[in-house]
Amino acid sequence: MRFPLIATFLLVGAVASATQAQPYPSKPVHVIVPYPAGGVVDGLVRSLGQPLGESLGQAVIVDNRPGANTIIALEACAKAVPDGQTLCTSSSDGMSFNPHLYAKLPYDAERDFAPITQLVWVNxxxxxxxxxxxxxxxxxxxxxxxxxxxxxxxxxxxxxxxxxxxxxxxxxxxxxxxxxxxxxxxxxxxxxxxxxxxxxxxxxxxxxxxxxxxxxxxxxxTSPRRSPYLPEVSTLAEQGSDPQLQNWFGVFAPARTPQPVVDRLDAEFVKALRNPRFEEQFLKVQAFDAVGNSPAEFAEFLKADRANAKQVIARTGIRLEDSPTR
Missing domain, CATH: 3.40.190.10 (Periplasmic binding protein-like II)
Structure with missing residues (x-):
């Protein structure tokens, strides 16, 4: 009876090794977007998706899951298989404010995600x-x-x-x-x-x-400096009332996604951000500023952003007890 059992273990090991040996990505990459189709973030991801898909050799599929102050989408992303085939976008709303805004969340913003790169600053x-x-x-x-x-x-x-x-x-x-x-x-x-x-x-x-x-x-x-798109308009800081709420969008993978996959995705997203066609047809039209930092730099930025969000919530007194998905 030992031989069939040993054969079974060998077969399972061979399948696992074959799976690990598969080049990444082995199938289309899904990006969960916590906003409706046709919106600015949807357009951002779809515009990046074409050059990204060409570079990865697989299609990039946008999965719109709006609602509940981005919680629905981020919960789905946090619970996805950490193999790099499912990613998600988020902003300060989901990653920095929600953890301080709600008493309970179905995800942990710090532990359940692997930061890949900050895509843009939103003017x-x-x-x-x-x-x-x-x-x-x-x-x-x-x-x-x-x-x-x-x-x-x-x-x-x-x-x-x-x-x-x-x-x-x-x-x-x-x-x-x-x-x-x-x-x-x-x-x-x-x-x-x-x-x-x-x-x-x-x-x-x-x-x-x-x-x-x-x-x-x-x-x-609301940016720290005057915008080249509206140079005649003063900043909130110049007017003496600045909570330092500058919106951004970034891309994340589920926690425990292999680091080589995270690094590959970072490199590919940064390359797509630097695409001259993307800059002309999307960034300038939407008045976005491309970022494209490393996973480590993005993680450090998130710590500072969460600290600022905590201070803003304390100053404004906004607090929600329950997650809107519950």
């Missing part, structure tokens, strides 16, 4: 409808103090980045501003144009045409 802007009687965030705060409850500040929901800006201006500036949640930028932009909403925070590339045509006003940029 953000505090933008208002053209008819508002203020031209800067400083003037907006002064108006809100003089006219309590008159300013409707649109957000993507409780705990979203625009919501943090609302609470920051309330707590640090004493501004009486009304928080109005919407489902996304597709609803916020018409609301600003019609006057239903007054102000929001949004990715600059989405509203550059409206700002340049005079249909919206840029009150401040």
């Amino acid at each position: 953000g802007v505090i933008v208002a409808g053209a008819r508002v009687p203020y031209d800067s965030v400083r003037d907006m705060v002064a108006f809100a103090k003089a006219h309590p409850g008159r300013i409707n500040f649109a957000s993507f929901g409780i705990g979203s980045t625009p919501h943090f800006f609302v609470e920051w201006f309330r707590r640090t500036g004493g501004a009486d501003i009304v928080h109005v949640p919407y489902k996304g930028s597709a609803q916020i932009i018409p609301a600003l144009l019609s006057g239903e909403a007054d102000v929001t925070f949004i990715a600059m590339g989405i509203v550059l045409p409206q700002i340049r045509s005079g249909k919206m006003k840029a009150l401040a940029v």
